[in-house]
Amino acid sequence: MPLTAKGLEGIVAAETRMSFIDGEKGVLEYVGIPIDDLARRSTFEETTFLLWNKRLPRADELAAFTADLRARYAPPGAAMKLLAGLPTSAQPMHMLRTMVSALAMFDPEPNRNDVPAARVKALNILASTPAIVAAFDRQRRGLAPVAPRADLSFAANFLYMLNGKEPTPTMARAFDACMILHADHGLNNSTFSARVVISTMSDVYSAITAAVGSLRGPLHGGANEDVMKMLNEIPTVAAAEGYIRGKLERKDKIAGFGHRVYKAYDPRATYLKTLAKQLAADTGNTPLYEKSQAIEQVMLREKAAKGIYPNVDFYSATTYHCIGLQLDLFTPMFALSRISGWSGHVIEQLEGNRLFRPDAEYIGPHAAPYTPIEQR
Numbered sequence: 001m002p003l004t005a006k007g008l009e010g011i012v013a014a015e016t017r018m019s020f021i022d023g024e025k026g027v028l029e030y031v032g033i034p035i036d037d038l039a040r041r042s043t044f045e046e047t048t049f050l051l052w053n054k055r056l057p058r059a060d061e062l063a064a065f066t067a068d069l070r071a072r073y074a075p076p077g078a079a080m081k082l083l084a085g086l087p088t089s090a091q092p093m094h095m096l097r098t099m100v101s102a103l104a105m106f107d108p109e110p111n112r113n114d115v116p117a118a119r120v121k122a123l124n125i126l127a128s129t130p131a132i133v134a135a136f137d138r139q140r141r142g143l144a145p146v147a148p149r150a151d152l153s154f155a156a157n158f159l160y161m162l163n164g165k166e167p168t169p170t171m172a173r174a175f176d177a178c179m180i181l182h183a184d185h186g187l188n189n190s191t192f193s194a195r196v197v198i199s200t201m202s203d204v205y206s207a208i209t210a211a212v213g214s215l216r217g218p219l220h221g222g223a224n225e226d227v228m229k230m231l232n233e234i235p236t237v238a239a240a241e242g243y244i245r246g247k248l249e250r251k252d253k254i255a256g257f258g259h260r261v262y263k264a265y266d267p268r269a270t271y272l273k274t275l276a277k278q279l280a281a282d283t284g285n286t287p288l289y290e291k292s293q294a295i296e297q298v299m300l301r302e303k304a305a306k307g308i309y310p311n312v313d314f315y316s317a318t319t320y321h322c323i324g325l326q327l328d329l330f331t332p333m334f335a336l337s338r339i340s341g342w343s344g345h346v347i348e349q350l351e352g353n354r355l356f357r358p359d360a361e362y363i364g365p366h367a368a369p370y371t372p373i374e375q376r
Helices: 035-041 044-053 059-071 077-084 092-106 115-140 154-163 169-182 189-199 204-215 223-233 240-249 267-282 286-301 312-323 327-351
Strands: 019-022 027-030
Touching: 027 035, 027 044, 027 267, 035 169, 035 267, 044 059, 044 115, 044 154, 044 169, 044 327, 059 115, 077 092, 077 115, 092 115, 092 204, 092 327, 115 154, 115 204, 115 327, 154 169, 169 267, 169 312, 169 327, 189 204, 189 327, 204 327, 223 286, 223 312, 223 327, 240 286, 267 286, 267 312, 286 312, 312 327
Parallel strands: none
Antiparallel strands: 019 027
């Protein structure tokens, strides 16, 4: 009898050297390096190199990788024309899914799946999607797109293209840390989707498009939007305790708390909490951070919430709001980061591919009679 597990929980479906999770102890490592160390000391560019190459780069390698990434910041002109024709009422994640798929049409060899070619395609997607998201947000606000700047980091360049001015160092650093923290997380739903698609030897664009579609779901990448909605519903810091206690009494889910994997404090939330506090102070949003802090304190005290800790979505919501992002851009930010991890998994899958083809346990009838339609 085959083992059945709804949601594939507990089933090992792939091997990876990219990230390790110990949910009981609250551990997340990228290629063995604790996530908190990377968030505090690395950059998104360096972390991407780490994930794709399974080691930290030398100074010259990082410089070359960064230069190559920055040289690809500008999407193809025809792709931007296509973007300009999309309805401004479209949801950003639907737009992003469509545009990642569309990038394949501007690649002369979209179906090449050798590892070197896949790396180039992944780099193109990673580099150009920030310009696509920023331009779409500006055009729906009636503003002209801002051309990327190759002298800016991945994080700073996105914020510059979005707002038309360079971000403050605190904003750029906070956004860079968010990109690092969201880059990879084991065989999550969207990563699994990417690996399943590329295992058919389809193409990198299709794999990343599938991952974007998976991430859009509210049970996956859409959770940080729910955190911000909750914070907006709480009028004051003093009102936070009553609000949360009421939800706990009704057995409602508290947005930003708990995780399918972690049974301890989400290690990605530790440094992000510090950054969110600093950024809130710098941008005049301290009351928002204080509401978040009050919610966390209530959750720690209440027996009904025992063992339920903040996850990465909880403080990333405050961070994104302080940066000035619209609520419906929160999940696309997750995607911009996770393209790094998805791409690394696509490369890893191609290096030792086997088609995913799980079994299904049939639970229907057997030898059922066929009834002619006139007798039904």
